[in-house]
Amino acid sequence: MSATFRIAGAGRLKQAKIAGFSFDDRPYTGIEGDTLASALLANGVHLVGRSFKYHRPRGFLSAGAEEPNALVEIKRDAARKTPNVRATVQELYDGLTAQSQNRWPSLAFDVGAVSSIASPMLSAGFYYKTFMWPKTAWKNLYEPKIRAAAGLGVAPDQPDPDHYSARFAHCDVLVLGGGAAGIAAALAAAETGARVILADEQAEFGGSLHFESGARIDGQDGFAWAQSAVAKLKSMDNVRVLPRTTAFGYYAQNFVGLVERVSDHLQNPGRDLPRERLWQVRAKRVVLATGAIERHMVFADNDRPGIMLASAARTYLNHYGVAVGRNVGVYTANDSAYAAAIDLKKAGINVAAIVDLRDNPTGPVIDEARALGIEVNFGRAVIRAGGKLRVSSMTVQPKNGGGERTIPVDAILMSAGWTPSVHLFSQSRGKVAFNDETKRFVPGIYAQDCVSVGACNGTDGLSATIDEAYAAGAKAAKDAGSRPAKGTKPKVDAGESWSRGMLGAAPGAGSDTTVKAFVDFQNDVTAKDIRQAVHEGMRSIEHVKRFTTNGMATDQGKTSNMHGLAIAAETLGKPIPQVGLTTFRAPYTPVTFGSIVGHARGPLFDPTRKTAIHPWAERQGAVFEDVGQWKRAWYFPKPGEDIHAAVDRECVTVRKTAGLFDASTLGKIEVVGPDAAKFMELLYTNPWEKLEPGRCRYGIMLREDGFIYDDGVVGRLAPDRFHVTTTTGGAPRVMNHMEDYLQTEFPHLNVWLTSITEQWAVIAVQGPKSRDIIAPLVEGIDMSDEALPHMSVREGRICGVPTRLFRMSFSGERGFEVNVPADYGEAVSEALWAEGQKHGACAYGTESMHVLRAEKGYIIVGQDTDGTVTPNDAGLDWAVGKKKTDFVGIRGMARPDLVAKGRKQLVGLKTRDPKVVLEEGAQIVADPKQAIPMKMIGHVTSSYWSQNCGRSIALGLVAGGRDRTGETLYVPMPNGVIEVEVTGVVFFDEKGERLNG
Amino acid sequence: MLLIRCPYCEEERPELEFRNAGEAHIARSPNIAGESDDDFEKFFFIRSNPKGIIYERWRHMHGCARFFNAVRDTVSDRFLMTYKAGEPKPVKLPGATK
């Protein structure tokens, strides 16, 4: 199909560069530099989508980011399908494939359009009213059916294969918006040497100069001036120019989020380019030059394809060389639409009539239109548009009523005036002020170091805009600390200027009608809906917005907010500022998840921590589990073994001979200094002053509330040096807890804290043969029971490298924990493994470690405790220094409820049937026959099959538990009640003889 | 993202480097074990949560790791000043609105 609406000699695109593309599987051609919208319009295609709720046929309203209608899916391949792309923003490339959305079976014939007939049911507030009952209808009807019918595009169903990058940037002056104002501000700031970033959402800078044919600056056409000014800025070292970059969020202290679309406009982006780049910019000063957006006229059937903003038609003609029709009508309430009519007329397009709501406007554009022979009608309204898939006529009537006249047209250009884009200003927490004369909100009170210039500030006219912007740019640079420079302000030779217009519904869409005069195209909100919201009791604009969904679609009400507000205000009989403007929130335009996520996905989402010994465990065939960020060896299956068989074998082997276990993930903190023991006294419940160097102690750390926070074995290496271990998950918070007290409560203590978790690799060797395995490799440490008893630590060498050798046990067997510098962890593991194999030792993982410690009744903080367990509850009273006068938690522990009788206490649980293994987390009751809901007196915290005990074992927290020893309690489960006996917590080697075995 | 001035590093750094640590100027009694239930309740559980000026602790977690105090307006999120741990609660606040 040839591009029949391309006007020879019009626009700025070079005809030579043809780009083929498809829309709904039909092939078309466009020109490089087109948007998808301009290319489709060049082919005479206006119908591009169906509306959200009523499935009405829709065309292009705009030529920019404010587009509410023309949302399409761009498909590069099976995984690269982007829904809801605004066709007015998507740049054309050769081979582009686009599909319309929200229609079935086809765009021209959409079954869903029947909801237009049923539309009374879908009126304002329908979400709240219709979906109230019955409850089952939610599941069966509302969710699946209505969501499918009322919707936008379809989310991609495969992982996103593209990548997204992110940059942080700092600058003196950040200029947002690259129209005449932004460029002038950037020039002024850049001339001072200030670091400047200039960003604009479009591919080419110039803003409204894209369409303003009357603009001349520095002796050039306005758009050409913009290009040469930007070229100059690009050549400056202190300036960064970002096209295709949208500032979507303005946050505290001049922190601005921008998304740069890097490759969506390229035919073959290549794998080395990111799709988008997130810029997080901190600017000393921000210049907002975000322009203004034209409003549509609110009249009956104003959504028919072919009806669009006058400035859009002008952009398509003056920039893209495309006529939006052959016989256009114009409906306006201000001057700017005249300029569009004039440009089109001069390009040879018939302008059927200009319908102007105003009574007797005067001015040069009106004179010029008349001089060109265009019919101009004052004081009249378009009360209806004809046509369905494309507008075919407009019906005109004097605005106070009277005879109708229907004029055939194939497009209607409309303009109700211009709305300053105060979105980013408002996001910066600035307060807008309503100008009653010009009927617009403009920046009022500033909350941050920013300034608005040009159309977004309500400044009319190119000359005034450039004056204001240039001065603001220079001032921003000066305020940011740059020295003033003598620059050259751009000289405006000719410009366009207009303001005013109207807000709200035009006559004919008046209060007594039931017609569909759309305010918000994307959410299908009509003038009637807004009036209805007010009639149903909504008083605040925030309520009207939510009740009608006006301005809540992905376009965020860029074209609809002011009309909606004016209709609500009129219905309420209140002035507009009293009804108030809704809050603007980020993002200004939709932002992809990809750009927010950036590289933080897949393996880069969260760091994976592996111990120095990890490769050894891998070689032994370990299955790993995630423990926080750590990968820990879980169990070591031999061929044919499942987890149960492997764990049974590992547990038995450790108690029979020995086992090697990677304990490197345990948190380790070195507490050093003259007051180290005093500090330990304050941070742990235990006494430390009298612990001899070379000895270890099991320490309990509480929070100030008296509950157990962490635990671990602490070795005193020297009078002024403690080697503290923490739980694997607790290491960072224990360090923070210690630092907090040291810095803020006990700053008089002379102590240093150093995290050494990653500096020391730890191999636990546990079992009767453990000493035999280690001894041949150790130098300088007497390993006899007399010299190195249980709970002691020595420094020496192993395999020729330094070691801190702990004799300690988390299995109940004779045991050691060999600490070596992390770099030697793997080699020492291998050496110990070679020795171990001579004795029949096994490698064991976290699962066996858990079983072995449970057999001995050793708790795991965070599993057997939950932040409400005191040392006494856990049966660890012996670890609390009775003579101590202070430690963190000493007072909290003494609170009435914490010393009351009947608290949950840690006990052992043995099932009557030894083969039954309880479920961790299962609830415990005293009487299984009581009525539901039963009184729960506790729960199971740890439960395992113990091959060493030949039965299941469990620990649980039970109210008054220790006094219940010997009692039978019950664990009700879906498949029946399990009987358990309350026992002590030690299931194996109750006397602890094996520690020296 | 806020900029927070670390009084130890003596420069403004992005919020990402910091961690809030609750209300400031709540001193732990040197004789905490002898405190009454009421006093302990005040010390441990009661926090002011004001609309307006709050004195709070922050830690320059990914920087110098020091705890320090800050005065912030909870309405505007603006930091009025920061100062070192142990320094007295400031009475004159720069740029305070109320």
Ligand SMILES: [Zn+2]
């Ligand atoms: Zn710091």
